[in-house]
Amino acid sequence: MSAPEAWCKAEYALLHGEDGEGRLDAMEAWKARHVDPEWAEFSLSVCAEGCPWAEVQNALMESAPLGTHRVVVVPQADNLLAKAKEIPASIKQILQSPLSDTRLLLVSRTSLQAGPGRILGSKPFSEWVQQGRVFKVGALEEKEATAYLETQARAMGLQFESGLPQRLAARMGGNPGILRRTLEVLDLLAEDRRITASLVDQATFRLGEQGAFVWSQAWQRGQLSQALNCLRMALEDDPESAPLMLLGQARREVDRLCRLAEARAAGLRNSQELLEALGLSARQAFLLDGYQRTLDRIRPEGAVRLLNLVVQTDMDLKGTALGPHGPLLGLTLALSRAWG
Numbered sequence: 001m002s003a004p005e006a007w008c009k010a011e012y013a014l015l016h017g018e019d020g021e022g023r024l025d026a027m028e029a030w031k032a033r034h035v036d037p038e039w040a041e042f043s044l045s046v047c048a049e050g051c052p053w054a055e056v057q058n059a060l061m062e063s064a065p066l067g068t069h070r071v072v073v074v075p076q077a078d079n080l081l082a083k084a085k086e087i088p089a090s091i092k093q094i095l096q097s098p099l100s101d102t103r104l105l106l107v108s109r110t111s112l113q114a115g116p117g118r119i120l121g122s123k124p125f126s127e128w129v130q131q132g133r134v135f136k137v138g139a140l141e142e143k144e145a146t147a148y149l150e151t152q153a154r155a156m157g158l159q160f161e162s163g164l165p166q167r168l169a170a171r172m173g174g175n176p177g178i179l180r181r182t183l184e185v186l187d188l189l190a191e192d193r194r195i196t197a198s199l200v201d202q203a204t205f206r207l208g209e210q211g212a213f214v215w216s217q218a219w220q221r222g223q224l225s226q227a228l229n230c231l232r233m234a235l236e237d238d239p240e241s242a243p244l245m246l247l248g249q250a251r252r253e254v255d256r257l258c259r260l261a262e263a264r265a266a267g268l269r270n271s272q273e274l275l276e277a278l279g280l281s282a283r284q285a286f287l288l289d290g291y292q293r294t295l296d297r298i299r300p301e302g303a304v305r306l307l308n309l310v311v312q313t314d315m316d317l318k319g320t321a322l323g324p325h326g327p328l329l330g331l332t333l334a335l336s337r338a339w340g
Contacts, residue, residue: 003029006132012098014128016081016108017138018248018314019176026137027075027107034103035071043068049076053091056080060094060102071103078108084122096124109318110311111138111251113261140174141252141279142166152183153195160195168200171213178241214251218220219332220290222340227332235325243317246328247310250335252299254306256280260291261300290339298338309334 007013011034015026035044045059056074064070066282074080080087087095098104112152114120120129128134140148149165172182185196187205192227218227234242256278263277274292275285309331317326 003135004132008033008134009104010128010131010133011020012095012104012128012133014106014112014125014134015137016110016112016134017136018109018111018244018251018319019137020109021177022137023109025134027073027105030105031071031073034069036068039068040063042104044071044073047072047077050079053080053088056104057091057094060099060104061124065102069101069103071101071105073105073107075107076109076145077106078110081106081108081112081119084119084125085115092124096127106213110314111136137176140169140176140179142169142174142284143279143281145169145172145179149179149183152180156183156187157193158183158187158190158195159193161197164195164197164200167197168204171200171204173213174252175244175248178245178248181241213249215246215332217255219336220253220339222336224333224336224340227336228329231328231332235328243328247314247317247331250331251310251314254303254310254336256291257295257298257303258307260295261303264295265300294339302338306334306338 007026010030013030015023015030017023031044043064045062047055047059050234051074056072060073062070079099087128095104112125114126114129119125120134125134126204146165146169149168150160153160153165162174168182169179172178182203189199189203190196215227215230218230231246234246238245247299259278260274263274268277271285271288272282274288275282278288278291280287299305313327313331
């Protein structure tokens with residue numbers, strides 16, 4: 001997923017999402033547009049993880065060599081973008097009216113949400129979205145994942161049989177990195193450049209039938225022992241990619257619960273309105289009852305706790321945990337209790 005031209009040109013920009021490879025590629029594309037390599041040592045500032053807004057502001061106000069721009073990159077700005085109401089007034093002023101000859105890139109390792117009180121639903125970031133200054137590289141919605149697979153397959157000279165992009169997206173989740181690697185496997189298997197149902201099953205048997213898809217189906221039915229078995233097998237088969245694939249599947253389901261809670265709080269009750277709020281099509285209407293039953297049981301505060309657990313698991317997998325087993329085990333237990 002290449003970064004849009006309009007986003008790369010933006011002097012102040014926001015990058016977010018769980019796709020680590022996509023974030024790195026997009027960040028490098030933006031830097032290539034705004035950083036003069038001959039003067040990078042003197043004009044580019046990269047802020048540390050967990051830095052406060054004051055550090056970002058000070059970096060922007062440092063002088064750059066004559067004829068160059070002061071460029072500031074915050075590669076791990078999750079803490080700065082956690083709550084819109086906590087952004088200092090002085091920073092909001094800078095974000096709305098950038099300092100002359102400065103460039104700023106804020107990067108969040110998690111997907112940010114729009115809506116009341118959320119970062120993308122608050123100024124100035126809501127205006128950035130409209131201006132094309134926000135780029136998401138995180139987990140794709142099912143429709144987006146299907147379109148992504150079709151586009152990438154055409155670029156690789158592959159042709160799907162009817163209905164297979166939807167099946168593959170449902171089975172593998174919406175992580176672009178995982179979808180890319182799956183297509184690379186299919187590229188090797190498809191000698192005649194046609195992707196058939198048997199090839200999809202062959203390429204994704206353990207990942208799909210015994211991995212993230214069946215793992216999520218198990219805990220949604222409250223079948224804890226089966227969910228734990230699927231978790232073990234997925235981690236044994238693919239210890240590098242499986243953790244993020246499993247996490248992406250869980251994030252999608254929990255995110256839909258939170259969207260449903262927000263839609264209800266906004267007074268939406270009509271089934272069609274709720275489906276649109278959850279990003280579901282009419283053919284997926286049968287899923288709505290399950291989400292509603294789960295939300296009735298755990299209530300909105302329970303959905304928020306699950307979302308916080310997903311975020312914490314993501315942070316653990318990306319640096320603070322000794323291995324993926326502990327964080328994903330705790331997440332599996334919590335999800336099974338919530339849905340079961």
